[in-house]
Amino acid sequence: MYDKKPAGAAGKRPSVRRRFSRRKGCRFCADSTMKIDYKELRNLRYFVSERGKIVPRRISGNCAEHQRKVCEAIKRARNIALLPFMAGHSVD
Numbered sequence: 001m002y003d004k005k006p007a008g009a010a011g012k013r014p015s016v017r018r019r020f021s022r023r024k025g026c027r028f029c030a031d032s033t034m035k036i037d038y039k040e041l042r043n044l045r046y047f048v049s050e051r052g053k054i055v056p057r058r059i060s061g062n063c064a065e066h067q068r069k070v071c072e073a074i075k076r077a078r079n080i081a082l083l084p085f086m087a088g089h090s091v092d
């Protein structure tokens, strides 16, 4: 006879790991050649998640000033349909 152990739903504790590497400081502050513009999708893409959400400052590592500008640029880009508001309509 053997008894089955419950497969660790309660006891198991997966170690939480941060998925985003922490970047110290703001990349716009570090690199002055990078500009925040609603037309610069290459730069903005980095600050938009796959689902079309704006990546929070905690993760992007931007400083407050640049995060605000990025935010504004993304919203502007959305308005003229350069970026999606949400990536919900395509097949998941």
Ligand SMILES: [Zn+2]
Residues within 6 Å of the ligand: 026, 027, 028, 029, 030, 062, 063, 064, 065, 066, 067
């Ligand atoms: Zn900055």
